[in-house]
Every structure is written in structure tokens, then in C-alpha cells.
Amino acid sequence: MFSLEGITNTIQNWLYSTFDPTFALLIECAIVILLAIGLFAALGLVLVLMERKVAAHIQIRLGPNRVGPGGMFQTVADTIKLILKEGLVPDLADKFLFNLAPFVVMIVAMLLLAPIAFAKNFQIWDINIGVLYVSAVSSLSVIGILMAGWASNNKYSLLGAMRSGAQIVSYELSAGLSVLTVVVLTGSLQISDIIASQADGWWLFKGHIPVIIAFVIFIIAVTAETNRAPFDLAEAESELTAGFHTEYSGMRFALFFLAEYINIFIVCAIGATLFLGGWMPLHIGHWEGFNHIMDYIPSSIWFMGKTFFLIFLIMWFRWTFPRLRVDQLLNLEWKYLLPISMLNIILVTVIAILGWHF
Amino acid sequence: MSASAIIFYLIAAFILGAGILAVTTRKIFRSAIWLLFSLVGIAALYFWMQVEFIAAVQIIVYVGGIVILIIFSIFLTQQSGKEMAKPALQKNIFSALAALFGVAFIGKLISEYGFTEDQSKPFNVGVGDIGTQMLSTTEHGYILPFEVVSMLLLAAMIGCIVIAMKSKDNIISKS
Amino acid sequence: MFLKDYISEVYTGVSSLLKGMRKTGYYFFHPKEIITEQYPDNRDTLKLAERFRGEVVMPHDENNEHACTGCTACELACPNGTIKIITKFDISPEGKKKKAIDTFVYHLELCTMCNLCIESCPSDAIVMAQNFEHSVYDRSKLTKKLNKPDSKIREGIE
Numbered sequence: 001m002f003s004l005e006g007i008t009n010t011i012q013n014w015l016y017s018t019f020d021p022t023f024a025l026l027i028e029c030a031i032v033i034l035l036a037i038g039l040f041a042a043l044g045l046v047l048v049l050m051e052r053k054v055a056a057h058i059q060i061r062l063g064p065n066r067v068g069p070g071g072m073f074q075t076v077a078d079t080i081k082l083i084l085k086e087g088l089v090p091d092l093a094d095k096f097l098f099n100l101a102p103f104v105v106m107i108v109a110m111l112l113l114a115p116i117a118f119a120k121n122f123q124i125w126d127i128n129i130g131v132l133y134v135s136a137v138s139s140l141s142v143i144g145i146l147m148a149g150w151a152s153n154n155k156y157s158l159l160g161a162m163r164s165g166a167q168i169v170s171y172e173l174s175a176g177l178s179v180l181t182v183v184v185l186t187g188s189l190q191i192s193d194i195i196a197s198q199a200d201g202w203w204l205f206k207g208h209i210p211v212i213i214a215f216v217i218f219i220i221a222v223t224a225e226t227n228r229a230p231f232d233l234a235e236a237e238s239e240l241t242a243g244f245h246t247e248y249s250g251m252r253f254a255l256f257f258l259a260e261y262i263n264i265f266i267v268c269a270i271g272a273t274l275f276l277g278g279w280m281p282l283h284i285g286h287w288e289g290f291n292h293i294m295d296y297i298p299s300s301i302w303f304m305g306k307t308f309f310l311i312f313l314i315m316w317f318r319w320t321f322p323r324l325r326v327d328q329l330l331n332l333e334w335k336y337l338l339p340i341s342m343l344n345i346i347l348v349t350v351i352a353i354l355g356w357h358f
Numbered sequence: 359m360s361a362s363a364i365i366f367y368l369i370a371a372f373i374l375g376a377g378i379l380a381v382t383t384r385k386i387f388r389s390a391i392w393l394l395f396s397l398v399g400i401a402a403l404y405f406w407m408q409v410e411f412i413a414a415v416q417i418i419v420y421v422g423g424i425v426i427l428i429i430f431s432i433f434l435t436q437q438s439g440k441e442m443a444k445p446a447l448q449k450n451i452f453s454a455l456a457a458l459f460g461v462a463f464i465g466k467l468i469s470e471y472g473f474t475e476d477q478s479k480p481f482n483v484g485v486g487d488i489g490t491q492m493l494s495t496t497e498h499g500y501i502l503p504f505e506v507v508s509m510l511l512l513a514a515m516i517g518c519i520v521i522a523m524k525s526k527d528n529i530i531s532k533s
Numbered sequence: 534m535f536l537k538d539y540i541s542e543v544y545t546g547v548s549s550l551l552k553g554m555r556k557t558g559y560y561f562f563h564p565k566e567i568i569t570e571q572y573p574d575n576r577d578t579l580k581l582a583e584r585f586r587g588e589v590v591m592p593h594d595e596n597n598e599h600a601c602t603g604c605t606a607c608e609l610a611c612p613n614g615t616i617k618i619i620t621k622f623d624i625s626p627e628g629k630k631k632k633a634i635d636t637f638v639y640h641l642e643l644c645t646m647c648n649l650c651i652e653s654c655p656s657d658a659i660v661m662a663q664n665f666e667h668s669v670y671d672r673s674k675l676t677k678k679l680n681k682p683d684s685k686i687r688e689g690i691e
Binding site: 054057058059060061062065216316317319320321336340 | 543546547550553554556557558560561564566567568569571
Binding site: 143162 | 387388391394398410411413414415417418421422425426433485486
């Protein structure tokens with residue numbers, strides 16, 4: 001049967017039998033980096049097209065439909081356009097930080113890829129603090145945004161950067177707390193443990209109402225953390241003319257744009273891992289026959305299916321609601337999401353201690 | 359020299375370089391960014407030592423919290439785009455002396471301690487163990503620091519509420 | 534009491550969000566609702582909205598008669614001077630003088646399609662047509678005469 005695990009094992013055995021260990025490790029690193037960059041490029045193309053199509057259909061439009069069959073190659077054309085465009089740097093900008101900022105955002109997105117399990121035993125780094133690592137490293141991306149906003153020497157950019165900073169710092173709390181509910185139920189931060197604990201059913205189904213509440217809060221909070229509508233105050237086109245990336249053009253702008261979509265993919269992958277079981281096929285308790293049939297679908301397809309379902313959910317969310325005002329944004333976090341998720345985590349702790357989950 | 363040692367020296371050079379740039383640059387925002395890179399380098403060092411939990415906490419507390427706070431206060435108070443005046447020669451001399459003294463002091467401590475190579479297996483601590491250790495009252499337990507920190511946070515929170523609270527007179531005079 | 538308000542607020546918030554998502558989700562899964570017209574491709578089968586306003590026309594019946602009395606209500610109603618009515622006096626068979634239009638001048642290039650002239654017309658002599666392909670190479674072609682040559686007012690319209 002097709003599995004990514006077999007392929008990686010074959011490659012690893014071949015490498016270690018042909019080269020000495022240090023050199024083989026270096027080659028493996030190079031392969032992983034190439035794969036990550038390839039994944040990024042592919043995701044950028046697919047997600048941008050998907051977003052435009054979803055947005056169009058939700059708004060009763062057709063969306064891109066001229067380049068290629070059904071507009072399939074629209075994003076390829078856009079990418080070529082962005083590569084060929086001149087990358088302007090404003091005269092009074094802090095040139096070093098201005099050039100560095102898009103790379104910081106991009107590198108953070110790359111680092112976040114490390115602990116994600118794409119399929120059974122197909123994971124770059126199964127770090128033992130997986131979830132904590134993700135929430136720690138994702139807080140770095142705000143630095144890139146603040147750098148971009150300040151270095152542009154533009155008041156709109158600076159305002160956008162500050163809004164984005166305030167937003168990410170406050171929504172990190174409830175995102176962290178909703179991640180903690182699953183950690184409490186699993187008793188481990190490691191991604192592989194969390195997935196293994198869902199072998200007899202996903203936490204969304206096993207964990208009763210508190211986990212569903214945590215899931216909803218997680219989706220809202222990560223939408224805010226990735227600066228997407230309805231929480232896109234950081235770039236609010238109508239108020240700040242695109243906020244922190246007002247002054248960016250050409251390839252540097254493309255990096256920001258790509259990083260936004262990569263971040264969506266990553267948070268959705270984390271959400272799928274925590275609440276929908278990652279690559280774990282849909283298993284229901286002790287229905288052995290049913291579970292066995294589900295196992296025939298490759299784990300990578302399960303993972304991608306769940307992730308893209310969550311991405312669709314976030315896009316649906318985005319194209320339905322109007323943008324929040326700043327005070328509404330902070331009210332939502334501090335008066336509603338945070339108290340509710342605190343109460344929720346107490347409930348989950350009680351459930352976990354008494355073993356009330358399935 | 360093994361690959362591990364090369365990586366260590368690279369990280370160390372990165373930390374020191376970023377640190378020196380942080381104190382010598384004359385734009386305050388750049389200084390904050392260099393400080394941030396230095397702190398990220400320290401987190402990388404923790405990762406190198408395979409104490410991932412400490413590394414993640416380092417990133418969350420210093421990078422995600424403190425540096426962001428510093429940057430915000432720079433944004434809100436300073437004219438952050440301007441170059442600051444060159445510090446006086448006296449200041450330079452004394453800060454260099456202070457740094458040298460610190461290096462000498464730490465070097466002496468390290469040479470006296472005489473590290474032995476640790477042969478024990480790399481620790482792989484689960485989240486449950488961390489939680490238990492945090493709340494244990496036995497020797498090497500962290501219950502006291504934990505409680506002190508929670509008191510501190512509670513005080514900070516109450517302080518915030520007091521600052522943000524509208525007093526009754528204010529409301530009346532405004533309306 | 535406070536808690537009750539809080540819970541009901543959360544409940545109405547969530548339920549109204551779900552209502553919105555249900556609507557957009559319905560549109561997403563029903564591609565038949567899409568209203569985009571792929572214009573140059575489907576020029577023959579183009580479907581325009583009922584109230585789409587293209588230009589002002591004056592309908593004439595088979596006897597080459599229109600319903601315009603020349604009252605200039607439309608000219609007065611027009612906010613930017615698009616309509617200019619030149620009147621004349623017809624002599625009726627009984628020898629009475631009667632006011633009638635000579636030329637109904639319509640400047641399409643000035644018109645904003647605001648529909649005020651049609652609203653103000655007491656005899657419904659002018660209506661909005663739906664054709665929108667107005668581009669020409671010469672601006673003077675946009676100044677139109679709406680009443681056809683030798684047309685006259687329909688009987689019984691005052």
C-alpha cells in the first residue's frame with residue numbers, strides 16, 4: 001500500500017549506507033529544506049486560487065476564469081508578474097530592516113513546519129514540546145510585522161504594525177488556552193502522542209461540549225493571529241491602505257503574501273492535529289470493521305483533507321463577516337473569549353481527572 | 359572539531375555579535391531588534407543543548423513578551439526614527455570597563471567550577487513531570503517560586519484594573 | 534442577572550454569526566445562484582436586471598405617435614441639463630393653437646441615468662431602455678433626437 005513512511009525509510013537507509021553519518025545528515029537536511037520550499041510554493045499557488053474561488057462563490061460570482069481552464073493558472077500568472085516587478089524601497093526607510101522583515105516572517109513560517117506530522121511517521125522533528133514550540137515560535141512572526149511597519153517610515157504602516165502587535169499578543173492567550181484543553185486531555189505536548197491518543201476517536205467527538213467550545217475559540221483566535229478578516233485591522237485596506245506592507249512591492253510583497261497563506265495552512269494543520277486527529281483515520285470506538293475500512297485511505301490524505309476542511313472553514317468565516325472595530329476586537333478577546341476559555345479549561349480539567357471522556 | 363561544536367560556536371558568535379550591535383547602534387529601534395536576535399540566539403543555544411522546554415519558555419517570555427513590550431514603549435514614546443547623540447567618552451570607557459569586569463568575573467567562576475562532561479542520557483521530560491515538579495513541596499520542588507510568581511501576577515492584574523477603572527467622579531464630570 | 538445577560542449575549546452573538554454563515558454557505562454550495570455574466574462571450578443571451586438603466590428613449594407606436602406633450606417637466610427635473618425640449622405650436626383642425634414638441638434633444642454624454650425625468654413625466658412618454666453599448670468615435674453622435682421625424686402626439690393625451 002502507498003505510504004510516505006516507506007519512501008522516507010528507503011531514502012534514509014540508502015543515504016546512511018552510502019555516505020558517512022554527518023554527511024548523510026547534511027544531505028537529509030538539504031532534502032527537507034527543498035521539500036519545505038516546494039511545499040510552500042505549491043501551497044501559495046493552491047491556497048490563493050482556492051481563496052479567490054471560495055470568495056467568489058460565496059459572493060455569487062465566478063472568480064478568476066480566464067487564465068487556463070476555469071482560471072486554474074491565474075496564480076501562476078500573478079506570481080510571474082510579482083517576480084518581474086520592481087521592488088521599491090522608500091527613500092527614508094531603514095533599508096536594512098526593510099529588507100530583512102519579509103524574510104523574518106518567512107523563516108518563522110518555515111520553522112513552524114518542523115513539528116507538523118503530515119502522515120504516519122512522516123514528520124520533520126517530533127520534538128517533545130511540539131505544541132508549546134508552535135505557540136512560542138508563532139509569537140516571533142509579530143516581530144517581522146513590527147519591523148516592516150517601523151522600517152517603512154510610513155504612519156499607516158506603523159499604525160498597522162502596532163494594531164497587529166496588540167492583536168496577536170492578546171489573542172495568543174485564548175489560542176493557548178484552547179490548545180491547553182487538548183493537552184490536558186492527552187497529558188502530553190508531543191504531537192505524535194496527541195495523535196496517538198485519538199486512535200479511538202477524535203477529541204472533537206470524544207471530549208464533549210468543552211472541547212467543541214475550545215475548538216470554536218481556537219478557530220476564532222487563530223484567525224485573529226494570522227491577521228485575516230474579520231480581524232484584518234492590521235492591513236485594513238480602507239483605513240490604512242494595507243497597513244504594514246503598504247510600502248512593499250514585487251518579491252518582498254510576495255513573501256508577505258505567501259507567509260500569510262503558509263501561516264493559515266500551519267494553524268489549520270495544528271487545529272486538525274489537536275481536534276481532528278491529524279493523520280489518524282476516522283475511528284469510532286470499537287467498531288473494528290469500520291475502523292479497518294477507514295485505514296485503507298492513506299494517512300496523508302486524511303491529514304490534507306482535514307487541514308483543507310479547516311482552511312475552507314476559515315475562508316468561509318472570512319468572506320461572511322465584516323471587519324471588527326478596534327474596541328470590538330479587544331472586547332471580544334478580553335470580555336468574551338478569555339473568560340470563557342478559562343472556565344472551559346477548568347471544566348476540561350475536571351473531565352480529564354474524573355475520566356468522563358470516552 | 360565535530361559538527362556539534364561548529365554549530366555551538368556559530369550560535370555563540372551570533373549571540374555575541376547581535377549583543378554588541380545592540381549596544382553600539384544609535385537607532386533605538388534597531389537596538390531592540392538586535393537585542394531580540396541575541397535572545398533568539400540564546401533560545402537556539404537551549405535547543406542545541408536539547409532542553410526544549412526552556413528554549414520555548416525563553417522565546418515566549420523574552421521574545422514574545424518583553425521585547426514586544428520594549429518595542430511598543432519605543433513606538434509610543436521615542437522619536438524612534440532619529441539617530442541618538444553619540445555617548446560621551448567617559449560613558450564609553452566606564453561601560454567598557456563594566457563589561458570587561460563582568461567577563462573576567464564569569465571567566466573566573468567558570469574556570470574554578472571545572473565542568474565535568476555529563477554522560478547521562480538526554481532528558482526527555484513529559485509535561486506531566488514538569489507540572490508535578492512545579493507544584494511539589496519536597497526538596498527541589500518549585501511550589502514557592504510558583505506561588506510567589508502567581509502573587510506577583512495577581513498584584514499586576516489588580517494594578518491594571520485599578521488604573522483602567524473609571525472613578526465615579528470622573529463619570530459624573532464627563533457626562 | 535449580570536450572568537444571564539452575558540450568556541444571552543454570547544448566545545445571540547453565536548447564533549447570528551451562524552445565521553450569516555448559513556446564508557453564505559448556501560450560496561457556496563448552489564452555483565446556480567451565480568449572477569456573473571461573462572459579457573462579450575454571451576452577448577446574445579445576456580440577461581440584464583429588470584431595473585437596469587441604459588439610456589432614455591421615447592417609445593413610438595405603429596402610427597408613429599408618441600405621448601409627449603412638451604410640458605418640459607423632464608427638462609426641469611433633470612439635475613444636469615441633459616434634456617432640452619424645443620416646442621412649437623400646432624394648429625388643430627378646429628383652428629386652435631396647441632403646444633407640441635418640435636425636437637426632444639437628449640445628451641447621452643451628460644446623462645447619469647438617475648431616472649428623475651421618467652419619474653416626473655406626467656404622460657409616461659419616456660422610458661429607460663436597457664442597451665448599454667454606447668461607445669462611439671465622435672462625441673456629437675451622443676446628442677440624440679428622441680422623437681422620430683414626422684411623429685405626432687397620440688390622440689387623447691393632454
